[in-house]
Amino acid sequence: MATLTATAFELLLARLNADPSKAAELYEELRLKLTKRFVWKGCLESQADALSDETLDRVAAKLAQGIEVKSLNAYACEVSRFVWLEYQRKNKEEGVGDNLPDVAAPVEFFDEPNERYTCLKKCLPEVASDEADRQLIIGYYDVPAGEKNKDWRKDLAERLGLTMNTLKVKACRLRDRLEKCINECVRV
Numbered sequence: 001m002a003t004l005t006a007t008a009f010e011l012l013l014a015r016l017n018a019d020p021s022k023a024a025e026l027y028e029e030l031r032l033k034l035t036k037r038f039v040w041k042g043c044l045e046s047q048a049d050a051l052s053d054e055t056l057d058r059v060a061a062k063l064a065q066g067i068e069v070k071s072l073n074a075y076a077c078e079v080s081r082f083v084w085l086e087y088q089r090k091n092k093e094e095g096v097g098d099n100l101p102d103v104a105a106p107v108e109f110f111d112e113p114n115e116r117y118t119c120l121k122k123c124l125p126e127v128a129s130d131e132a133d134r135q136l137i138i139g140y141y142d143v144p145a146g147e148k149n150k151d152w153r154k155d156l157a158e159r160l161g162l163t164m165n166t167l168k169v170k171a172c173r174l175r176d177r178l179e180k181c182i183n184e185c186v187r188v
Contacts, residue, residue: 005060030073034048038052123185
């Protein structure tokens, strides 16, 4: 667990923006994005908040150590991947759940006023009516940063007990039906 110092936090804010109030807004925006990412992967919101804080603490600590970062958002996303892997490993050792994301409410955290997201929330339960289909379609396209699609999907196929070909066919069919439902919903 990274310990956040005042200097490290100030460096993080300065890196986000020279104007302190704008930097604070960008910090909260980045924290919210990270929290949504963790929720999407299956965390409870309270745990996702803690994981987001841990991620930003580590990013700030690295900035304080003088690491060069081209894109702070991309770097934070990469750090969040490692925080997530540690969280999964800890929960696996403690016997809490499996590695598949909990997708009972797959897109509940989208708060942007985007019509397609609203339609996605409506269409996903209709198109992927059972839990296995929801896990398949979300897992197929929710590839963590830094992971290769092929490796991630091979692992997903193994976890779901499918061949790669069957996984591809099912994902394609579900995507086509989901896209059709979303497009119809947007038109209404």
